[in-house]
Amino acid sequence: MNKEEFIQDYIADRLSDEDKVRAEELLKTDVEFQELYESHLELTAAFQISNDKALKKHLQELDANTTEATDNGTKKSNFGMLKRIAIAAIFIIGAFFAINQFSANGDIFDSYFEVCPNTYLPITRGTSSPDATFEAFKSYESGNYLKAEKAFKDLLSSDDNPNIRFYYAMSLLNQEKSGLALKELNILTPNTNANFDYQLESFWYVALIQFQQDKLEDAVKNLQVIQRVHPNFKAEEIKSILEKL
Amino acid sequence: MSRNSTDAELQDLLRSDDKKALETIYIAYKEEFLNYAKKYGLDAYNATDIYQDAIIAMRHNFVNSKLILTSSSVKTYLFGIGKFKILKKLKEANTLLNVETKEEDYTEIRIEESTPSERSIILSKYLDSISESCRKVLELFYYRNLTVEEIVQVTEYKDGNTVRSHKSRCLKRLKSLFKKV
Numbered sequence: 001m002n003k004e005e006f007i008q009d010y011i012a013d014r015l016s017d018e019d020k021v022r023a024e025e026l027l028k029t030d031v032e033f034q035e036l037y038e039s040h041l042e043l044t045a046a047f048q049i050s051n052d053k054a055l056k057k058h059l060q061e062l063d064a065n066t067t068e069a070t071d072n073g074t075k076k077s078n079f080g081m082l083k084r085i086a087i088a089a090i091f092i093i094g095a096f097f098a099i100n101q102f103s104a105n106g107d108i109f110d111s112y113f114e115v116c117p118n119t120y121l122p123i124t125r126g127t128s129s130p131d132a133t134f135e136a137f138k139s140y141e142s143g144n145y146l147k148a149e150k151a152f153k154d155l156l157s158s159d160d161n162p163n164i165r166f167y168y169a170m171s172l173l174n175q176e177k178s179g180l181a182l183k184e185l186n187i188l189t190p191n192t193n194a195n196f197d198y199q200l201e202s203f204w205y206v207a208l209i210q211f212q213q214d215k216l217e218d219a220v221k222n223l224q225v226i227q228r229v230h231p232n233f234k235a236e237e238i239k240s241i242l243e244k245l
Numbered sequence: 246m247s248r249n250s251t252d253a254e255l256q257d258l259l260r261s262d263d264k265k266a267l268e269t270i271y272i273a274y275k276e277e278f279l280n281y282a283k284k285y286g287l288d289a290y291n292a293t294d295i296y297q298d299a300i301i302a303m304r305h306n307f308v309n310s311k312l313i314l315t316s317s318s319v320k321t322y323l324f325g326i327g328k329f330k331i332l333k334k335l336k337e338a339n340t341l342l343n344v345e346t347k348e349e350d351y352t353e354i355r356i357e358e359s360t361p362s363e364r365s366i367i368l369s370k371y372l373d374s375i376s377e378s379c380r381k382v383l384e385l386f387y388y389r390n391l392t393v394e395e396i397v398q399v400t401e402y403k404d405g406n407t408v409r410s411h412k413s414r415c416l417k418r419l420k421s422l423f424k425k426v
Contacts, residue, residue, distance in 0.1 A: 012390040042368060045361045047369070050369040051384075052301050059297045062271065121414065122415045122418040
């Protein structure tokens with residue numbers, strides 16, 4: 001266990017008596033441990049300030065909305081009824097289409113595809129970004145996939161980073177350029193380098209594209225690879241797909 | 246808070262930072278609290294302000310300290326914090342009068358109110374400048390004190406190592422912003 005996790009356990013009172021004594025000793029003697037402890041407390045306090053402020057604002061807005069709703073009286077309640085009927089209608093129509101789409105085989109891709117969130121690089125919002133990598137991920141996070149595609153391609157021309165290639169493939173896929181995305185993902189699936197964080201995701205998206213292209217056998221093989229390598233990854237989704245085939 | 250929820254289930258929801266449950270509690274007990282605060286001579290504006298602060302303090306204790314109430318209900322706990330805040334406000338304004346309470350009263354629950362450090366205040370501002378995914382992983386680890394394994398369970402991360410590497414990158418980014426000040 002690393003020091004940060006040990007400190008977290010100490011703060012959350014999850015340590016045994018023996019380990020607690022060890023933590024208290026380290027707080028007196030180990031400078032790095034003390035700094036990490038202080039840093040943990042500072043971050044907790046920072047989140048408390050930020051969360052408290054956000055909740056206060058939310059409760060004030062809630063009160064303002066409740067007052068407004070009460071003032072609007074009957075008109076509002078009629079609107080509420082219409083709104084409920086409209087939501088119910090949308091839900092029923094949506095469910096009808098969803099059921100038909102899947103049962104017609106179809107479209108496993110449409111049923112299971114979700115845009116892969118950026119979990120690689122933290123993005124600063126509202127400030128100018130210092131380098132091209134940040135710009136690329138900023139475009140990706142804002143949904144400008146064409147811009148992201150170009151930015152990731154530029155980055156790959158100078159550095160063949162598999163994590164960047166994965167998000168390049170995702171930028172293509174999010175624009176429905178499935179063929180081009182598949183080509184990139186096929187480069188990534190054999191990559192077992194420890195610095196590559198998205199091998200399982202690559203297999204998953206390859207399989208989804210193969211379903212879309214009616215290459216059922218290949219798609220199933222790729223899902224089985226995931227089940228073998230990491231049984232918990234997308235376990236429910238994979239189980240559900242394989243059962244329905 | 247559904248009619249079928251027991252207090253224990255409600256506490257579970259609060260510990261897991263369920264926003265809807267908190268909102269429902271806020272609405273459910275607001276009028277009663279405002280009436281309770283009237284006995285202390287507080288107007289609706291000040292009473293609402295205190296009620297909101299009591300909700301915020303309660304949420305923090307459930308989410309951050311994993312509070313478990315064994316001898317009182319969520320409502321009693323909330324009103325206990327509210328009473329503490331009412332009395333504090335009146336003492337500060339030197340307007341505390343003897344209040345006779347005929348009905349059942351609430352036990353005052355003292356809330357630790359420490360002044361945050363300058364560094365924490367600055368850091369809190371930068372939390373709004375990092376990506377949602379970064380904020381989330383840091384919040385789960387440093388505020389909610391979830392273990393790495395628990396974070397894997399409540400998020401889309403595939404394993405603990407991915408959580409660790411993302412958390413580390415996010416923390417580095419947050420600190421780099423801080424250093425620019």
